[in-house]
Amino acid sequence: MKMLVAGKWIDRDEQIEVLNPYDGSVVGTVPIATEEDIEEAISKAVEGAKVMKKTPIWKRVEVLEKAAELIEKRSEEMSVLLVKESGKTIREARAEVLRTAGLFRLSAEEAKRIHGETLPFDSLKGSEKKKGYFIREPVGIVAAIVPFNVPLALCAHKIGPAIAAGNAVIIKPPTQDPLTNLILGEILLEAGLPPEALSILTGPGGKVGTAIVRDRRIRMVSFTGSVSVGKMIMQNAGLKKVALELGSNSPLIVTETGNLEKAVKATVSGGFSQAGQVCISVQRVYVQRTIYEDFVDLLIKEVSKLKTGDPMKEETDMGPVIDEANAIRIEEWIREAVEKGAKIGIGGNRKDTLIQPTVLLHVPKDTKMMTEELFGPAVAVNAFESFDEALKEANSTKYGLQAGVFTSKIDEAFRAIETLEFGGVLINEGPRYRADFMPYGGYKESGIGREGIRFALEEMMEIKTIIFDQG
Template sequence: MLEAMLASGAQATVVRAGAFVDGAWRTAGPQSERIGPYLRRPVSTAPVTGPGHVRDVRRCARAAARSVARLAPAHRAEILERASAAAAGRRDELARLLALELGKPVKDGRGEIDRVADTLAVCAAEARQIGGDTLPVAGWARGVGNTAFTYRAPAGVALAITPFNAPANLLAHKLGASFAAGNTTIVKAPPQAPAATAAVVALLIEAGMPPEAVQLLHGDGRVGAELCAADEVSVISFTGGAATGNAVARAAGAKRLVLELGGNAATIVCEDADIAEAARVCARTGYTNSGQSCVSVQRVYVQRPRFAEFLDHFTEAVAGLTVGDPLDPATDVGSMVDEDAAERVVRWSAEAAASGARVVLGGRRDGATALPTIVADPPDDASVIVHEVFGALVAVLPFDDLDEVVERCNRSRYGLQAGLFTRDLDRIVTAWRDLEVGGLVVNGSSNLRLDHVPFGGVKDSGFGRESPRCMIEDYTVVKTMVLRGTSLWGGRP
């Protein structure tokens, strides 16, 4: 399956992305079609999920949970290490699928596949660390004469629902950590990236992942809701928008959830910062993947004495970005996921201009390609400030002092990650303490993620933390054993 999909991608023919159910690839039946946003023609197809498919997946997952759990952690780790090496070896081919399906520049796609390789390697390392504890039961009178232990056992069946913007790496996080923990996993692919998702699943299977350890379905929110409600599922990891995250929680009921939701990330540039460097970093990270990242730079607050200087440097850097064919290695900004997404950038920048802001660059689109847009000094109630743009638009605003800008940042319903440029240690500690976000990047923009470091937000940005170690904790349960009448610690005098 993997070879066939990569060959189709290389030849720019339509890629057939199968579903993987009960240990076999299925490509027959009615198909959904993905139109490439840059090419504006069909680039991939996937079988439509029917009620019978969900029933089959539930049955198979329930039956497979015990056998997958009995695989030794060392064996799981070896499989993940082979998959990591395979991802690195197929880097260009996998990046091409991302470019075809999503309009993601191939240079960004290569970076995503590099992260897939890293993430799977970290998952392998964490699989080797799964253990437990000997509990100090004899430290309290009622525990004297007994011994107790814990270990982390697989949760059973995990459900991974992935988004379109980084479908390969976020699947590597969810599926890699779930398998490292010893679970069988049901994957619901994003409709916009069926082939990229199927390719990662196929890569893991070819690396030796037992067929019963994973199943893949394609479909819309209806399929996701049905899977979330399934009694067989023990834990759900979802990445996507806040509204859909709320729907996932309602459908799931009393299950463990890890929800990584939206953001409208802020970066603060203080007057003591290297302004030219801050502008360069914000320009590079504000338009990566056309701004379609939950931590993409959306709001930049610059201390007023340096505001005009920053805006000049920033405008020059953004104007120098290459917009065009995502398959061209020189392209910095490709297309967005569809024309509706690009139109949102155009519409919101026009709304801001009508409220007194200045559109310095962009504000236009060509099909699904939104030209990199800069909106200077919009009001705090503008859509580009209040809501998640998730597109090729950055708003730049002045501020006067740190307390004021922290308060303005915290008005957001989101709180995923922020950036801060300053040399002042007191400002750094104050911002880390007072900003209502899950993470702070110092002397960098909000758009930085190290895949082995805990990542997640507060407020409407979700809850739980994503990194292989944190996710393995969510994907496992603590089991306790008490040896009554047998003590490692000695008894009473």
């Protein structure tokens, strides 16, 4: 496929192969953007930003709603392509495509709510003759750097609010699975987005992404991905807005008064959907010792029912991880935990990019499984004595995206809310849950800023204050 440079489809001799994570077959190729392509995209985006700023809100809404309709019309085509390039199951892919359409509709609704406020200058002595208010204006050009795990929906989480706010957009899609982002480009142009306001530049992040981030004409960078890359973006961005949604190793606490069956269900869906390749996947599970054996028995029973294999088959519950390098790393982390004393309850084996859904028991604190982000299909299950001990263990991480707690005690619920250092605390629900309209982001090294359409939209705008003196 060709890349999109200011509304024009461009090809280059230097190409990247997009491989199917399941069988290694070539799904397609994309060009590697040159320095000239990047300059062309940004310089045209400067003009595109001016066009977008003058585009009335009703027209932005029309574009977003039309894009949603077109996504739904091409949903099966996009779903199949998403399976082939990302390895997620066909059921997961269909859900992501429909979610993407919904995100554009949410963005259209929030565009209608862009407003400012009057300011009470007469509350300040000596300013009785002043009247004023503030308004919101687009930042200009938003760079959206998209991750491989949810490439379509997380792209929409960035560009939907950016368009709603009246910005031009430059998308850097994931290197491993950029193809559905390019289809999204076709749809946005067909929906009526000004061509100079949209570019999709393919190629390695170190070359293409870094050049975009460094350019002073880019006024905001919205990135989802690893902590290490997030730190590099902060070092290269200069004086511009930056929103970072980074890693996690999300904890789930299950007390003896919590709903055992529901907690197990949350662990299975949260730990193994999309092969565990989600920022808020359940990774660390802390279970009160009085119910530990019952929880483990039920968890292993449910995990054993998961069907892994060909992601195009309707009955498949879990497909491969994104590539063999990551599969090898995940296998090594599981092996490290076992070598340090953890026990395998179920799973633990790998064949190429397919890793068995794995449950690790009694996992030492100093393992990568407990301290880093696995981004793979394994959960660690440890026992705790007191609730305070569980809260302390949940907080013992450099991350802070989302945490879940299962309890029937209201005092424990509120103690968790007050104590847990996470951007989201879910009571009687797993940390994997997310509603697209809610503020979403993390404490500590899990990021800066918040996603969620309204909250992202506000960050993609500037506030301008207006004051009249009537004296």
